[in-house]
Amino acid sequence: MFSRVLKPVAGVAVQNGAKNFSTTSQKNFKVVVAGAAGGIGQPLALLLKQNPLVTRLALYDIAPVTPGVGVDLSHMDTPAKVSGHKGPEELPAAIKDADVVVIPAGVPRKPGMTRDDLFNTNASIVRDIAASIAQNAPKAIVAIITNPVNSMVPIASEVLKKAGVYDPARVLGVTTLDVVRAAAFIGEINGVDPRSVTIPVIGGHSGVTIIPVLSQSQPAVKLSDQAKIKALTERIQEAGTEVR
Ligand SMILES: NC(=O)C1=CN([C@@H]2O[C@H](COP(=O)(O)OP(=O)(O)OC[C@H]3O[C@@H](n4cnc5c(N)ncnc54)[C@H](O)[C@@H]3O)[C@@H](O)[C@H]2O)C=CC1
Numbered sequence: 001m002f003s004r005v006l007k008p009v010a011g012v013a014v015q016n017g018a019k020n021f022s023t024t025s026q027k028n029f030k031v032v033v034a035g036a037a038g039g040i041g042q043p044l045a046l047l048l049k050q051n052p053l054v055t056r057l058a059l060y061d062i063a064p065v066t067p068g069v070g071v072d073l074s075h076m077d078t079p080a081k082v083s084g085h086k087g088p089e090e091l092p093a094a095i096k097d098a099d100v101v102v103i104p105a106g107v108p109r110k111p112g113m114t115r116d117d118l119f120n121t122n123a124s125i126v127r128d129i130a131a132s133i134a135q136n137a138p139k140a141i142v143a144i145i146t147n148p149v150n151s152m153v154p155i156a157s158e159v160l161k162k163a164g165v166y167d168p169a170r171v172l173g174v175t176t177l178d179v180v181r182a183a184a185f186i187g188e189i190n191g192v193d194p195r196s197v198t199i200p201v202i203g204g205h206s207g208v209t210i211i212p213v214l215s216q217s218q219p220a221v222k223l224s225d226q227a228k229i230k231a232l233t234e235r236i237q238e239a240g241t242e243v244r
């Protein structure tokens with residue numbers, strides 16, 4: 001997931017004359033995973049530990065298991081130095097001087113729930129992490145995975161604005177999964193390797209706000225029946241619910 005996240009981030013950094021991810025000029029990124037002990041956080045941390053550009057990896061969570069997750073990953077034979085940080089009192093040390101903070105902290109939905117049902121619980125979690133970013137790493141790129149993404153991005157943005165450190169090019173909602181799913185489904189329909197499919201998905205990360213622009217798919221989607229095209233659009237929009 002991170003390599004897909006890093007590509008657009010690199011473009012943003014270049015446009016702003018900021019630290020450039022796309023060349024070898026900087027090779028020592030500190031990346032924080034906030035929510036590192038969870039279902040998303042642990043595999044994400046594993047992927048980041050394998051990335052040679054990441055030299056410091058700070059794993060933050062409120063779960064008691066967090067230090068163990070950190071120690072476990074630190075045994076991997078890759079350069080990134082891993083630190084585990086448990087509980088709010090250790091949040092500032094985790095965030096300090098981060099280049100990138102990825103946030104999957106919070107609750108996931110259970111069957112029958114919408115992403116919006118998570119708002120009340122997750123809003124304050126993202127708010128508090130954003131406040132710490134404003135204080136301890138105001139120039140960090142913030143990538144928000146926590147749902148509902150459509151609402152968590154504005155919350156983090158408002159916290160950063162209030163602290164006077166908001167840069168819209170540095171606050172991202174992670175919706176890459178929608179692009180990946182669209183490519184997978186089109187690959188299946190067309191009978192091609194999904195990695196050869198390019199399909200823009202615009203908008204947000206919830207229901208009808210997920211807009212796969214099927215007319216722009218390369219190669220073209222092999223569907224002519226409007227009902228089937230509509231069904232594919234709806235499958236991409238509701239794919240997260242398939243997983244619950
Ligand atoms: N944007 C996207 O494409 C996706 C978003 N999600 C969202 O990501 C979030 C996490 O999902 P999972 O990892 O499956 O859930 P999970 O329950 O497995 O993990 C969440 C982690 O967050 C931690 N956490 C809770 N409160 C915290 C706090 N105040 N500070 C730090 N950590 C805290 C928990 O201890 C737990 O380790 C959910 O909101 C889910 O809906 C999940 C999949 C895809």
Ligand SMILES: O=C([O-])CC(=O)C(=O)O
Nearest residue numbers: 109147177239240241243
């Ligand atoms: O649907 C969910 O709750 C998790 C998510 O965002 C996805 O899988 O797209």
